[in-house]
Amino acid sequence: MIAYTIRRLLAAIPILVVSSFIIFWVASMSADPIRQRFEGRNPPPPAATIQLERERLNFDAGFFRQYWDWLWGLVVHQNFGPSINSAMDIGGELGRRTVITLRLVLLAMILALVLAVVTGVLSAVRQYSKLDYTFTFLGFLFLAMPSFWLAVVLKQGAIAFNDSVEGSLNRRPIPTINHEASVVPEDFWPRMMDIGLHMVLPTISLALITYAALSRFQRSSMLEVLNSDYIRLARAKGLSARRVMVRHALRTALIPLTTVSALGIASILGGAVVTETVYQWRGMGDLLVNAVRDQDRYVTMGWLLVAGLFVIIGNLVADLLYAVLDPRIRYE
């Protein structure tokens, strides 16, 4: 299994190289970031300044040469290349922001999976009952909601709640912007508390949107399993209802959910970008939106590498989980 994991990770390298090249290609077609930055400055910057900036960003080299220099610098010196913003160290910035975004994405994902399995199974077991219709409608509603819209509505609700209790509590209990307080507490527990409170709203928003898609899949795969012959056989053998549900039905019905959640990682990252924008987190989302706006190509490419790595690791975990869920699958 370790050999399999290593092989899969090695196979991911060409995919990442190709996709970073695509990003580089798209970025180099776009407007000249240096001109965009100095545009409208009065007096215009001296030609020497622009030339220095071009050299720093390696814009005078040929198209393939630029990409090769970036790749070489990354592999040999672990250097993600120069940013438009000369004060930014892309590698360090990516690391810091990945930690911030990862805690949002992971927690939302876990919450969404648990909710999806519970409601999906309940819906399938009581197909066409009131409970099923309620869950189905809620699922459809969240599925139809743009992630930012739900986030803004929740935020407005929290602001109204804060307004109403501020008088009696003398503080605003639910933070609605930023990923941590502007003055970060020194001690460990207050710090964790602060981070946790800031996570409440973004996590709920992202989890509900993610949950919607997953619960539909869980319901239909559970239905398909429950209608299959081997479940009828398990019941006929006289196994307890609980054992049939958990060992025989649920275990098989989790396989499609694993696939769908792995495939959905890229879109969850996209959802996280939007959610972070609404709650003004300074995470990966903020980094990407600014990089795209400023045509900061090396930041975008670095972002892509991190996001691509998430997607690949997610798919790998899903494949390894298949082996746990389905005894016929073995990796060597």
Added chain:
Amino acid sequence: MSDPIQTVPPADPPGRVEREFTVKERTQTQIVLSRFLRHRAAVVSLIVLALIILWAYVVQRIWPHPYDWLDGPGSAAPSLEYPFGTDEVGHDYFARVMRGAQQSLNVAFLVALLSTAIGAPYGAIAGYFGGRVDMVMMRIVDVMLTLPVIAVAGMLTQYLRGTWWVVALILAGFGWVVNARVVRGVVLSLRQQEFVEAARALGASDARVIFRHLIPNVTGVIIVQATLDIAGAILAEAGLSFIGLGVQGPDTSLGLLTNLAQEAVGTRPWLFYFPGLTIIAIALTVNFIGDGLRDALDPRQTRQRR
């Protein structure tokens, strides 16, 4: 005097017995239609969606104020004259939302059309040939799936100055991958079946088998996926425009309207809620229609809705 046995009425001839159980013969279309009509949410959704389309494309033309008219009062709350209020520069927001809905629907329909037109044959070819062809084609899909739509689409719309069809082309450029995967999955299982073997034994070419035998059999899946594409594209456009990387002014879309209204949500909530509710209404109805179609087109579906 009759034998008691003879009082028993003579057994029906076999033909008649059968007829008692025979229901009226129905074509496939009738079966699908009646199944769809039983899905109440889908039928209601179809009507609501038709009304929204009528509203966005027709009412917009006859509404007294065009979307770029800005001589109304600034920041007026919804009233009879301005059902959705006005924004700070005096646009009639009802006209803005109609225009936004039209552009968002344009994007969604084009995305669904293109994703299906590219993705379905691509998936069918990969699934049908299998082996090395399949591996190469699916590797390309893998690369597409690693690319975060939001990053690449954002860069491209910045470069190409996003009009609605540019946004649609970009979203379809990513969207077809999903259609391809879905169709490939179905074709993989279909190509093992006897009718494909029979067609091949009769000397049908690969192209004929794919386009005449396989694609018609995955039509149901393709249609359902296309409706899901519409809902997905509406939301994707909204998300992109919301962070400022989708449709660009002076034109408008539902996502761009909510983006511009995001600062105003506390003081002038109508600017934020009306376009948002329109997005939800479209995506919700489209999803329900897709669900109804899935139930109606699935031949294995036997359990009836109550």
